[in-house]
Amino acid sequence: MVVKPICAVDHNIHLSPEEHARLQDCFDVIYVDFSQPLSAHIKQSELLLIHTRLNHQLIREFPKCKYIGIRAHNTDYIDRRAAEELGITLTGIPQAGEHSVAEHTFALIFALSKRILQSHNNVIGGRWRDGLQPNLELYGKKLGIIGYGNIGQRVAAIGKALGMTILLAAKEGTDADGMIPLEDVLKEADIVTIHASTRAANTPLLNRERIALMKHGSMLINTARGKLVDHTALEEALECGRLFGAALDVFEVEPAVNERICLRSDVICTPHHAYYTRETLFVMNSHLIDNAIHYYLR
Template sequence: MKQQKQQWQCAVDATIQLSERERDQLERTFTVEYMDIHKATKQQLANFDMFLIHSKIPDTCMESFVKCKYIGIRAHNTDYVSSDLAHKLGIELRGIPQLGENAVAEHTFSLIFAVAKQLFLSSDNINEGKWRAGLQPNVELRGKHLGIIGYGTIGRAVASIGRALGMHTLIAASRTSAEDGSLSLEEVLQQSDIVTLHASTRGHTEPLINKRQLEMMKDGAILINTARGSLLNDADLEAALRSGKLMGAGLDVYPEEPYTNRGLYELPNVVCTPHLAFYTNETISSMNQHLLEQAIHYYNDRNGS
């Protein structure tokens, strides 16, 4: 076992926090180093057979993975790294199953409630001694149309909560499949009072929602994104919010993270959170377990263990 550990050097990025039990599980198979991959030198990166990550790795960094055989990504989508470059370097990429659907669905509705009920604006008013001055009537969710773009496990969990609140759910058909009763993207945008994004970025080279799609939405609608920042053109969203086209937006994901577009996130009708919809003890534990088990299984398969 000791010899096997010397053969496989595994780097775990600083974005992944493992419990003592999880560290012990990983260290029984690999020699492990916990590090900030983005701050490592090319010489350091060249030493590892395996990387476990949960952050975007630029091509210039990944080109130093000269010894790497496997990258495990603690996410369902593998768009944290270039699949083309991984293939060129002979690196196996593997994400984990879609997990945390309840956590993300709950967070989605936290953003919906925060925007629809003007929670932060109301709190600011109280703090500033303004009481109800300048506030518009809140949005009552019962009876409203909830447009869901992306109907995987998370989209279904969101729909379930929406129906429990008495909302009418509208499902946008994907390019590869359609649910019974689903509508086109355009129809969902035109008919929905609240639109929430849960689509995959796979196959999308341009934002799914840009100026054209935003113009299709109802005046005074709300837009929520807890999927991927690249699905939404943030400059176009900012323009739609400033013009009064949309009532507000709730965002947990951004084109680049950490996000620095203060013009958007400082708007009074925008509620932002730092990509933490999935970030619960239960989901993190499940994600870590899948990440480690897949890495160990890959190693054992490759080495005939």
């Protein structure tokens, strides 16, 4: 009897029967809630497939582990130093979901600019248009994009189709053609949307000083990484009326619990859901499984 290596799959990763069968061909597959106490059997896992954060203490709970596959483009879910010390191979997946994230970005932009939530609450509350301010038109507005990878490019294409002027923020210390300094984007854009990766310094890209540069009456959208925005400074800018509103799909700590900024009527929050479509999940799961099988068969 051939004993298959144990592959522990994060319970947050929902595999279809076909995807499970592909893994089961090579591994003894078990689904694990890594936030709960681990059995002795689970701790014998040689491969971990995750979509949650693992600190160095938790990684050390798996003495036989040689491979961690992360269902994300960024591998900052893991304590990389601890993994390297233990000889564990880390693998992320190619960036996926540019269409889903770009569409979600504009869903948030439309929800803010057209006052969708307020209008809905008025109607079901029997208030019709009472207290509602006029909506905003997107045509002719300036859309500032921070991060011009696959997602940023897709966002730009949608913005152009709506008749918006696109402003692209250059990376710090660069002078790319067609891009302008981040500070200029913040000063000029009516809507700023973030699609950048986490900074190596792990400090907010939009700190208090940069948020203070934003155009009066503008809005901020973040579907990238929660740590890129100083939420305290953002709340202050909303409170003083400098910004029209903000929409957040990501937070520094997730799940976000008791986030004060989420209670504001000029803020829309979604639960890190921008990428979460059947189409994108299929692509992400396929890469995750392919990487694990390739590692095993190499």
